[in-house]
Amino acid sequence: MYEIMTPGPTQVRENVLAVRSLPCTNPDLDPDFYTFYKETCELISALLHTKNEALILGGEGILGLEAACAGLTEPGDRVLVIDNGVFGKGFADFVKMYGGDPVLYTVDYLEAVDVDALAAYLEKDHNFKYATVVHCDTPSGVLNDIARICPLLKSYGILTVVDSVSAMFGEEVRVDDYQIDLLCGGSQKVVSAPPGLTFVTVSPTAWTAMKERNTPIASFYANLMTFDGYFEKQWFPYTMPISDIRGLRAAFENIKADTTILERHAKIAGAVRTALTSCGLKLHTRKGYSNTVSVFDVPRETTAAAILTAVREQFNIMLAGSFDVLEGQVIRIGHMGENARAEKLEAVMKALDAVLPELGVPLTGSLTETYLEALK
Known part of the structure; x- marks a missing residue:
C-alpha cells in the first residue's frame, strides 16, 4: 500500500474503517437509521457553525456542486461564476447544463480573489441570481477569502454557493457568519473518510429559491428537493449507502474530538x-x-x-x-x-x-x- 499524500483522497483512520464493516440493516425501512442519518447531518451543521439543514448525498463530492446548480438554476438565470482556478471555472459547465447564463469573473489564477476588486465589479453589475466560489481551488492550491466574499455578494441579494470540498476543517468555515446559502463538502478530503459521499448545508433562503421555481429541477439524482421532509416521511429518494454513512459519522466524531x-x-x-x-x-x-x-x-x-x-x-x-x-x-x-x-x-x-x-x-x-x- 502506498502512503497517500495527495490532496484527497486521504488516509482513513482505523475506527472509520471498522464501523464500515458492521452488518447492514435496510436503510429504507429501519427507523433507527433515519434517526442516525438525521443526527449525523445535525453534527455536520454544528461543526460548520450553522443552523442550516445539512444533507448527505450518495455520490462523490462533485455531486453536491451539480446539485447546487441544478436546484438554483432556471433557464435564463444570470449566474456569477468567480473564476480563479480550474474548479472555479468548472461551475460554468453546470450552470449551462441547467439552462443558466454563466457570467465569468475571471482573475489571475496565481492569486486569491481580490475582494476589493470584486466589490468594484459588483457596483457596476450585480444582477445575478446566485454566485459560485471555490474556497480552495485544489489544482493550484489557491485559497479564497469566503468570509469576505460571501457577505459582499449577499449585500446585493445574491445567493452564495461555496465549494469547500478541499478546505473545510483544514480552514475555518462558519456558514452562518459567512452568509453561505449552499455549502458543498466531500468525504475524502480533510474529513478523511473514503470517497463516495458529498454533504451540503442549505439555508432557508436557498430552500425557498428551490421551492418557488417556475420550472421543475431537471434532475432526479442531483436534486436536493427530493430530500425535503425525508425524516417526517421516513423516506429517502434512493437507498442510502449505509456503510459509507457510518464511516462518515465516525470521521466527523474524530473531527469533533480534535480541538486543535x-x-x-x-x-x-x-x-x-x-x-x-x-x-x-x-x-x-x-x-x-x-x-x-x-x-x-x-x-x-x-x-x-x-x-x-x-x-x-x-x-x-x-x-x-x-x-x-x-x-x-x-x-x-x-x-x-x-x-x-x-x-x-x-x-x-x-x-x-x-x-x-x-x-x-x-x-x-x-x-x-x-x-x-x-x-x-
Whole structure:
C-alpha cells in the first residue's frame, strides 16, 4: 500500500474503517437509521457553525456542486461564476447544463480573489441570481477569502454557493457568519473518510429559491428537493449507502474530538511552505495559500512525471501532479485531515531531498531539516 499524500483522497483512520464493516440493516425501512442519518447531518451543521439543514448525498463530492446548480438554476438565470482556478471555472459547465447564463469573473489564477476588486465589479453589475466560489481551488492550491466574499455578494441579494470540498476543517468555515446559502463538502478530503459521499448545508433562503421555481429541477439524482421532509416521511429518494454513512459519522466524531485541528493544519502547512521556498523551490501561487495543500512548480531540470514516479517507486509515497491548464506544471503535496501529521510530511520531505538531486534539481538546503526547524 502506498502512503497517500495527495490532496484527497486521504488516509482513513482505523475506527472509520471498522464501523464500515458492521452488518447492514435496510436503510429504507429501519427507523433507527433515519434517526442516525438525521443526527449525523445535525453534527455536520454544528461543526460548520450553522443552523442550516445539512444533507448527505450518495455520490462523490462533485455531486453536491451539480446539485447546487441544478436546484438554483432556471433557464435564463444570470449566474456569477468567480473564476480563479480550474474548479472555479468548472461551475460554468453546470450552470449551462441547467439552462443558466454563466457570467465569468475571471482573475489571475496565481492569486486569491481580490475582494476589493470584486466589490468594484459588483457596483457596476450585480444582477445575478446566485454566485459560485471555490474556497480552495485544489489544482493550484489557491485559497479564497469566503468570509469576505460571501457577505459582499449577499449585500446585493445574491445567493452564495461555496465549494469547500478541499478546505473545510483544514480552514475555518462558519456558514452562518459567512452568509453561505449552499455549502458543498466531500468525504475524502480533510474529513478523511473514503470517497463516495458529498454533504451540503442549505439555508432557508436557498430552500425557498428551490421551492418557488417556475420550472421543475431537471434532475432526479442531483436534486436536493427530493430530500425535503425525508425524516417526517421516513423516506429517502434512493437507498442510502449505509456503510459509507457510518464511516462518515465516525470521521466527523474524530473531527469533533480534535480541538486543535485548524492549528495543526496551519502549523504543518506553514512548515512545508517554508521548507520548499527556503530550499530553492517555487510555490505556484503568489498569494492565497491553503493549509490543506502545498503546490510547487516543477523545476526546469525535470518533469512532473519523473518526480511523482521516483517518489512513489523509491519511497512508496504518492504525491499528485495537476490537470487541465496545470497538467505537467506542478507537484501537489496534500496535508489535510489524517495526512496533516508532522511525521507524514517529514517522510515527504525526506523523499524529495533524495529524489530531486537525483533528477538534477539543485536544492539550496535540506528540506527535511528546514521543515523540522519550522515546526518548532
